[in-house]
Amino acid sequence: MKAIGKALLLIGATSDIGRATALVYAEAGWDIHLVGRRRELVQREADDIVTRTGAAVTAHELDILDIDRFEAFLSTVSPLPDTAVCVVGELGEQARAERELEHAAMVMRTNFEGPALMLGLLASRFAARGSGTIVGISSVAGDRGRGSNYVYGAAKAGLTAFLSGLRNRLSTAGVRVLTIKPGFVRTRMTDGMKLPPVLTAAPAEVAQRIFAVADGSKGGDVVYVRRIWYPLMAIIRSIPEPIFKRLRL
Amino acid sequence: MEGWGRYPRHESEVLVCRLPETLSGTVSSRAGLIARGNGRSYGDAAIGEHLTLTCGALSRMKSFDEMNASLTVEGGVMLSDILRSFIPRGYFPPVVPGTKFVTIGGMIASDVHGKNHHRDGGFGEHVSEIKLVVAGGEIVTCSRAKNSELFLATLGGMGLTGVVAEATFTLRPITTGWIVQKTVVTENLADTLKALKQTDDATYSVAWIDCLSRGASLGRSLIFVGEHASPSDIAQMPKAAQFPPSKAARLSLPVDLPGSALNRASVSAFNDLYYRLGARKAARASLVHWDSYFFPLDGLLEWNRLYGKRGFLQHQCVVPDENALAVLSSMLDRFARSGKASFLAVLKRLRGGAGLLSFPAPGYTLALDLPVAPDVFQLLDEIDKLVVAAGGRLYLAKDARQSRHTFEAGYPRLQAFKEVRRTTGADRHFSSQLGKRLGI
Ligand SMILES: Cc1cc2nc3c(=O)[nH]c(=O)nc-3n(C[C@H](O)[C@H](O)[C@H](O)COP(=O)(O)OP(=O)(O)OC[C@H]3O[C@@H](n4cnc5c(N)ncnc54)[C@H](O)[C@@H]3O)c2cc1C
Ligand SMILES: NC(=O)c1ccc[n+]([C@@H]2O[C@H](COP(=O)([O-])OP(=O)(O)OC[C@H]3O[C@@H](n4cnc5c(N)ncnc54)[C@H](OP(=O)(O)O)[C@@H]3O)[C@@H](O)[C@H]2O)c1
Numbered sequence: 001m002k003a004i005g006k007a008l009l010l011i012g013a014t015s016d017i018g019r020a021t022a023l024v025y026a027e028a029g030w031d032i033h034l035v036g037r038r039r040e041l042v043q044r045e046a047d048d049i050v051t052r053t054g055a056a057v058t059a060h061e062l063d064i065l066d067i068d069r070f071e072a073f074l075s076t077v078s079p080l081p082d083t084a085v086c087v088v089g090e091l092g093e094q095a096r097a098e099r100e101l102e103h104a105a106m107v108m109r110t111n112f113e114g115p116a117l118m119l120g121l122l123a124s125r126f127a128a129r130g131s132g133t134i135v136g137i138s139s140v141a142g143d144r145g146r147g148s149n150y151v152y153g154a155a156k157a158g159l160t161a162f163l164s165g166l167r168n169r170l171s172t173a174g175v176r177v178l179t180i181k182p183g184f185v186r187t188r189m190t191d192g193m194k195l196p197p198v199l200t201a202a203p204a205e206v207a208q209r210i211f212a213v214a215d216g217s218k219g220g221d222v223v224y225v226r227r228i229w230y231p232l233m234a235i236i237r238s239i240p241e242p243i244f245k246r247l248r249l
Numbered sequence: 250m251e252g253w254g255r256y257p258r259h260e261s262e263v264l265v266c267r268l269p270e271t272l273s274g275t276v277s278s279r280a281g282l283i284a285r286g287n288g289r290s291y292g293d294a295a296i297g298e299h300l301t302l303t304c305g306a307l308s309r310m311k312s313f314d315e316m317n318a319s320l321t322v323e324g325g326v327m328l329s330d331i332l333r334s335f336i337p338r339g340y341f342p343p344v345v346p347g348t349k350f351v352t353i354g355g356m357i358a359s360d361v362h363g364k365n366h367h368r369d370g371g372f373g374e375h376v377s378e379i380k381l382v383v384a385g386g387e388i389v390t391c392s393r394a395k396n397s398e399l400f401l402a403t404l405g406g407m408g409l410t411g412v413v414a415e416a417t418f419t420l421r422p423i424t425t426g427w428i429v430q431k432t433v434v435t436e437n438l439a440d441t442l443k444a445l446k447q448t449d450d451a452t453y454s455v456a457w458i459d460c461l462s463r464g465a466s467l468g469r470s471l472i473f474v475g476e477h478a479s480p481s482d483i484a485q486m487p488k489a490a491q492f493p494p495s496k497a498a499r500l501s502l503p504v505d506l507p508g509s510a511l512n513r514a515s516v517s518a519f520n521d522l523y524y525r526l527g528a529r530k531a532a533r534a535s536l537v538h539w540d541s542y543f544f545p546l547d548g549l550l551e552w553n554r555l556y557g558k559r560g561f562l563q564h565q566c567v568v569p570d571e572n573a574l575a576v577l578s579s580m581l582d583r584f585a586r587s588g589k590a591s592f593l594a595v596l597k598r599l600r601g602g603a604g605l606l607s608f609p610a611p612g613y614t615l616a617l618d619l620p621v622a623p624d625v626f627q628l629l630d631e632i633d634k635l636v637v638a639a640g641g642r643l644y645l646a647k648d649a650r651q652s653r654h655t656f657e658a659g660y661p662r663l664q665a666f667k668e669v670r671r672t673t674g675a676d677r678h679f680s681s682q683l684g685k686r687l688g689i
Contacts, residue, residue: 041268044309051310051320052334188267 003056004029006215009077011035011064011118012087013045016187017137020207021085026055028211033077037063064088064114065106070121083214084122085135086115090152091189097151104151111155116162123166127173133214135178136163140224143181143233146249160222167221178214179222182206183229199232201225250301253553254291255560256621256649259682261301269307269323272414276302277386283681284412286325286355289348291563292649293682294407295355304354304412310334311415318420319377324354324413329495336539337492340420341477343375349495349544354413359646360405360607362614364453364475364543367598372418373404374603380415384678388414402669404604407645409670409679409689426492427478428453428542431534434526438468438578442613445598448474453542456596459519460617463585467578470596471523475542483536496540496548519593556620562649564590564629565608565616567599568641573613576639580632584617587628591618605666608644616647626650645683656687663689 008025012018013034022032026049034049036042039061046059062073064086092107119134126132141149142156160179167177184190184200209225212218224230239247251258266272276282281299288295295301307325314320318340320331329349331342346361355361360373369375378392381403389411391400403410433448435441441456448454453475462469483491546552553561568576577596584590594617602609619625633655636643642659643651657663667689670676683689 040270044269047311048309051313051322052330054338191265 002029003031005031006083007031007033007079007081009033009035009081009084009122010087011062011085011115012089012137013059014038014041015087015089015189016203017182017185017206018085018087019045019048020203021087021210022049022057023052024204024207024211025083025215026053026057028215029055030082031056033058033060033081035060035062035073037061064118065109067114067117070118074121074125080125080129080132082131083133083135084119084126085137085210085214086119087137088115089137089139089156089189091149092152094149094151107151108155108158111152112158112162116159119163120166123170123175123177126175127170130174132174133176133178134163134166135180135210135214137180137182138163140181140183140229140233144236144244148249164222176214178210178220180206180210180213180225181223181229181233182225185225198228199226250296251560252292252295252649253289254562254621254647254649255553255556255558256562257293257682259293259296261297261682262299263301263303265303265306266325267306269414272307272382272412273386273388276382276412277384280678281680283679283684284324284354284358284408286352286358287327287350289351289355290359290646292647293686294359294646294648296682298680298682298685302412304352307354307414318422319417320420321378321415321417322353323415324352324357326353327351328353328356332539333495335420336423336426337494339423339492341423341539342372343369343419343421344372345543347544348547349540350547353416353418354408357404357413357416358406358408359644360602360604360609361646362597362599362602362609364455364473364597366609367449367454367600368452370600371405371602371604371607371609373607376404376416376418378417379403379413381411382414383411384674398665398669399673401603402605402666405602405607405645406604406666407606407683407689408681409666409684410673410675411679423477424480425478425483426539427483428475428537428539429478429482429534430537430542431474432526433472433474434523435468435470435472437466438581439574441468441470441472441596442573442577444470444472445596445613448472449598452476454598457519458581458594458596458615459523459592460581460585460590460594461592463582467585468581469523471519471526473542475537478536493538493540496538556618559621561618561620562625562629563616563618563647564632565614565644565647566632566636566641567608567610567612567614567644568636568639569610569612572639572641576635576641577613577615580615580635583628583632583635589619589622589625589628593617605662605669606645606660608642608646610642612641614644616644645687648683651687653686653688 008030010022013036042059046057049057090110097104138160139156141153142160145153163179184195206225213220250261283297285295285301285303304325307323309323311321344363356372360371362371381389435444451474456470456472458470597614599609637658
């Protein structure tokens with residue numbers, strides 16, 4: 001693959017969606033900076049992508065909850081990448097989150113606080129340069145709170161709102177901000193769950209869509225990976241709360 | 250759990266190995282386990298006696314050394330991924346089986362052969378080093394120079410020496426992703442065997458035998474001979490087509506079909522081709538996409554369901570040259586008279602295999618499918634007698650039913666294999682349903 005002189009920063013390199021995304025960019029000739037919370041595991045992904053594509057790949061260690069390190073970390077990634085994708089997330093366990101504040105806080109911070117602050121920081125730097133694309137992975141779970149996973153859902157709703165604000169703020173600054181809502185994806189996060197096949201994407205499918213929208217020919221700001229989610233979530237959002245509160249979805 | 254043939258079925262606990270770092274601990278924690286790759290072996294080889302450890306998540310490539318075209322990968326990496334990454338860069342695996350949906354661990358454990366075995370040997374011959382997780386959980390590096398007995402036992406060892414965590418092997422350079430194919434039409438078995446032998450210096454060759462024809466035309470075949478195409482062979486094609494990507498395979502069967510569906514399809518396809526090519530006698534060379542040439546069945550995902558719920562057996566034997574004509578004709582005759590076997594069989598030339606339990610041996614290998622039915626087992630037992638008498642053997646990766654006697658008669662290096670199992674503690678630790686059935 002011929003290097004095209006562009007760089008991707010991928011935060012959450014050990015996730016199935018993350019590695020699939022990095023691979024699509026590497027195959028398109030991008031340089032890749034991979035980030036994850038355990039160096040050995042990030043290095044494993046880096047070696048994999050180098051071997052598969054011959055791309056230039058670097059491995060970085062960062063815990064998304066460690067916000068004090070964000071500034072210092074970004075100074076190690078230079079030059080500033082062209083596109084930054086953050087796929088970090090944690091489904092957690094709803095029942096446990098109801099009992100343990102610590103667990104609920106971890107889910108909130110991993111899905112909202114960490115990714116939002118990191119992407120916000122990157123967005124400001126992109127704005128100073130006058131170019132760049134920010135991609136955040138939110139979820140359909142953030143479109144409406146449900147009894148079965150509202151702690152996770154609320155954190156994703158926060159991320160969706162944050163990205164929407166960022167997009168609004170930077171719409172004239174040359175910075176694009178994308179919100180990706182994957183729907184169900186067959187990954188480690190959903191391992192063992194029974195998922196409806198028509199609503200369930202493969203990690204590679206999510207990756208292709210991210211690339212197409214962020215750096216390919218497709219446009220979009222808030223994107224569901226499978227089109228069927230657009231009407232589905234429109235219906236779910238439109239159900240009046242007095243009815244919705246009784247549904248078990 | 251079941252294999253690709255969906256027969257037999259066994260209960261087994263299943264554990265997914267997610268990260269290489271947990272492999273040692275998982276392996277050493279339980280006895281009676283076996284590794285599983287992508288489950289493309291037909292019978293009971295990848296079903297653990299107590300525990301089946303799926304290795305598909307060990308799917309990362311480690312490094313590629315351009316100087317020697319040598320690739321190092323984790324044991325669960327799929328052949329299809331290697332093809333996808335390396336064909337566009339001008340490399341092809343040294344040996345590929347008839348499906349690309351297999352893992353490197355599975356290819357090593359079965360020491361798989363391709364259409365080039367007569368020339369290039371099995372996959373194992375191209376493996377230079379293996380990192381093997383043995384009974385105690387230690388990671389042992391083995392090669393022809395280091396722990397060579399364990400290395401040779403692991404090639405073709407059906408997972409019974411340990412779990413392949415990593416392997417290094419060489420790729421072959423190619424200049425296009427196309428195969429120049431020539432087809433030879435033969436009139437009978439003697440003709441077919443001779444023609445296959447004459448194509449020994451071709452890189453790839455394989456025969457499709459029409460199992461319906463009897464009498465004077467028993468064993469009539471189409472022999473497909475192939476060479477990697479050079480850029481001049483594809484001069485007419487647009488530049489972008491030099492290394493074509495894999496052909497999309499989407500179709501999978503929503504339901505199980507009655508057992509005869511595949512036979513009907515294959516027989517009419519054969520007859521069609523046979524008469525068309527036969528009429529033209531010497532067929533012209535044609536250019537074939539790598540995916541269609543090597544993996545024609547991969548276009549239809551889950552084709553194993555074509556045989557229906559009861560599943561099917563694949564019988565694959567190898568018989569030495571000297572007896573080949575006599576034995577293969579009586580086998581084909583038996584199969585044809587029984588009306589049980591597929592109407593198409595595949596015949597290839599093999600040379601010796603590298604591993605202690607490798608299937609390949611010098612001679613001809615015949616493979617055909619039979620839907621599971623009560624009377625099929627006896628038929629196959631009788632066929633096996635012919636194989637044993639001829640000094641042949643059956644392929645363990647396809648086997649679901651051979652007897653211990655057939656197995657022991659066919660694998661003279663079994664004792665050496667068992668000795669390696671004993672000295673490494675594998676005999677008390679790694680156990681598959683196949684191993685249990687055959688007393689390995
Ligand atoms: C359509 C089709 C065509 C085929 N054509 C050919 C052919 O032309 N030539 C040929 O030789 N074979 C052929 N095969 C057989 C196939 O190549 C072998 O069965 C191969 O071993 C399957 O690989 P797998 O990853 O699916 O392994 P599995 O079926 O999951 O396992 C097979 C064996 O490998 C062992 N194993 C798997 N992973 C590991 C590991 N990481 N470490 C140690 N042991 C492991 C298992 O214990 C088991 O004994 C064909 C199969 C199909 C379905
Ligand atoms: N799978 C789905 O159905 C689905 C649906 C909608 C949205 N999503 C979203 O898609 C994204 C990717 O998920 P996935 O399905 O690919 O699941 P995954 O494999 O579990 O990915 C989660 C990733 O987040 C990382 N992570 C968690 N906490 C972290 C921390 N404190 N610091 C740094 N990294 C941390 C994990 O790293 P470790 O490997 O170190 O744990 C892992 O790489 C997530 O945001 C998820 O919410 C998934």
